[in-house]
Amino acid sequence: MVEAGTGIAGVKKALSGKTPEAIFLTHEHFDHTYHLNEYMTAFPTAKVYCHPATVTELETGDFNNAIAPFTGYPVAVPKSFKNIHAMTDGQILNIGPFEISAIFSPGHSHGCVVYLINNQLFTGDVLFRTSVGRQDLIPNGPALMQQTLRMLQKIKFETCYNGHSEQSTYAQQQKNIADHLE
């Protein structure tokens, strides 16, 4: 599974009795992690993977503490970190029929990871269908995003799935990235 921003009822329905072995977080923002505690309770054997900066953000709740009063969402600090694992840039995991590559992609947040899973790209808030993630949330965000876009431009994939808009093709993302490179 990728992301933890959807309520457990819908997730269980989609899984129809299957238990996920792993949950991959694209970054720490509340709308991508808010239901993590529910997932870890429902699937206690699932390992959670993310960027080390996301582990820190989840531990401190800093970012989400700052915005929680404005969103009405309480802070979603995990109850336990024993199943939460920090990945390294370029790390490859093989789980069942899936090969998962972690591609660190800072700019929208420090903890952004794009996952290449069997030729499908999961970009969280880094790439949308015709735009890229906001860059005003961390120091030096725009410069980091430019480096990230140059790096992602070289990654081959079939379909891009992102956190907030419709899926897109490789060709659409090549154009999207080019449109946002300076």
Ligand SMILES: [Zn+2]
């Ligand atoms: Zn975000």
